[in-house]
Amino acid sequence: xxxxxxxxxxxxxxxxxxxxxxxxxxxxxxxxxxxxxxxxxxxxxxxxxxxxxxxxxxxxxxxxxxxxxxxxxxxxxxxxxxxxxxxxxxxxxxxxxxxxxxxxxxxxxxxxxxxxxxxxxxxxxxxxxxxxxxxxxxxxxxxxxxxxxxxxxxxxxxxxxxxxxxxxxxxxxxxxxxxxxxxxxxxxxxxxxxxxxxxxxxxxxxxxxxxxxxxxxxxxxxxxxxxxxxxxxxxxxxxxxxxxxxxxxxxxxxxxxxxxxxxxxxxxxxxxxxxxxxxxxxxxxxxxxxxxxxxxxxxxxxxxxxx
Numbered sequence: 001x002x003x004x005x006x007x008x009x010x011x012x013x014x015x016x017x018x019x020x021x022x023x024x025x026x027x028x029x030x031x032x033x034x035x036x037x038x039x040x041x042x043x044x045x046x047x048x049x050x051x052x053x054x055x056x057x058x059x060x061x062x063x064x065x066x067x068x069x070x071x072x073x074x075x076x077x078x079x080x081x082x083x084x085x086x087x088x089x090x091x092x093x094x095x096x097x098x099x100x101x102x103x104x105x106x107x108x109x110x111x112x113x114x115x116x117x118x119x120x121x122x123x124x125x126x127x128x129x130x131x132x133x134x135x136x137x138x139x140x141x142x143x144x145x146x147x148x149x150x151x152x153x154x155x156x157x158x159x160x161x162x163x164x165x166x167x168x169x170x171x172x173x174x175x176x177x178x179x180x181x182x183x184x185x186x187x188x189x190x191x192x193x194x195x196x197x198x199x200x201x202x203x204x205x206x207x208x209x210x211x212x213x214x215x216x217x218x219x220x221x222x223x224x225x226x227x228x229x230x231x232x233x234x235x236x237x238x239x240x241x242x243x244x245x246x247x248x249x250x251x252x253x254x255x256x257x258x259x260x261x262x263x264x265x266x267x268x269x270x271x272x273x274x275x276x277x278x279x280x281x282x283x284x285x286x287x288x289x290x291x292x293x294x295x296x297x298x299x300x301x302x303x304x305x306x307x
Contacts, residue, residue, distance in 0.1 A: 033270025035063040040087040040268070041076040042068050043159045045184050045202030046118065046256055048211070049287040050089055056283060057274050064267055074157035080110070080261060086268040087260045091118070091159035094259060102261070112259040114292045115275050116284040119203040119240035120160050120252040122224040123188070125195040132237055134227040135251060139168050141198060144175015149197040153187050155180040160200055163254050192220035203240045207288045226251055245290040256289065 031038055042050050047070045054066045069079070073092075079085040093112040094102070103109050122138070124131055133141075140146040142164060153160045165171065181187045184205045191199040199221075206223065208214050225237035228249045236249070244250035258275070262268040274280045281291040 031267040033265065033267060033273070034061040036267045037065040037067065038086040038267045039067045039069070039084050040089065041079040041085055042070050042089045043073045043076055043091055044070045045153055045158065045160055046089055046204060047184070048204045048208065049284060049289060052283055052287065053275055053280060056279065057271055061270070066267070066271060072154045072156040073159040073162060080259060086262055086266070087258060087272070089256065089258050091163060091254050091257065093257050106261070106263070108263050110259050110261045111272070112257060114255040114257050115280070116256045116292050117245050117253050117290040118256050119245050119250055120163060120200055120254060121203045121206055121240045122226055122252070123191050123199040123201060123206060123221050124224050125191055125197070126220055126222055127195040128222070131222055132225045135168070135229055138226065142169055142174055142178060143172060144177050147177060150178045151187050151190050151197050151199045152178060152180050153184040153201050155182065159254070160202060164200060167252070188217055188221065192217060198224070204287055204289065207240060209288065210286065242285070242288045242290050255292070
């Protein structure tokens with residue numbers, strides 16, 4: 001009888017240890033802000049700055065791995081419906097219909113918000129004659145009323161394509177003169193070689209003054225001046241820049257948004273918080289975008305030396 005009781009105790013302890021081990025294994029596979037792997041999808045026009053954000057975050061938290069797929073906005077939104085994709089970074093948030101859909105599917109609404117402000121840059125070849133455009137001229141080019149080839153940053157519905165169609169054409173169709181490059185890099189390549197085209201590309205691909213590659217491209221292309229529609233003075237034109245985006249002078253500014261499908265404090269939450277706090281906002285600022293979460297403007301000051 002004593003031997004039977006001992007055997008029962010041993011079996012009970014074994015089962016308890018296995019259960020504890022299994023629980024520990026489940027907990028160990030969960031990602032946290034400083035440990036684990038997640039998959040995200042990013043609008044391709046934001047690639048340069050998001051690559052920098054990931055690089056700094058992973059260096060700060062060596063136990064993390066953020067696997068980013070760069071693709072058109074419409075594909076990012078499709079990825080958000082997959083269990084494997086935790087976050088998307090695109091040029092818009094969720095509309096009410098999308099928010100209701102995720103509420104029904106997940107029993108919670110994904111978090112979303114603006115991290116920074118980017119712009120659709122209008123780029124032209126150095127040898128191009130026209131470098132100043134009214135908004136009506138941009139609209140006429142995109143609608144095909146002006147017979148000038150316009151090059152977009154993708155063959156599917158990118159954030160740039162959607163933004164221009166919604167904000168400039170007000171839902172109307174592009175003209176036959178609007179053609180698609182494979183990606184943002186190809187837009188820059190085409191414009192750098194042809195003086196007869198106009199390109200539309202995210203500012204992050206051409207506006208970083210610290211990037212040697214972008215600096216080399218700026219020797220071959222120019223940022224066009226576009227009419228400021230909000231300025232009280234007439235005939236004011238602006239290039240896309242951190243300053244003109246911040247003060248509303250450049251009319252083709254757009255948000256850089258996150259949509260986070262996470263109902264617990266995991267790696268996605270950690271990365272989102274990082275981009276919204278000082279270090280992440282400084283990375284956006286250094287990339288010459290306009291940070292949305294923190295005011296990081298410089299102030300001049302003088303120190304008066306005591307006699």
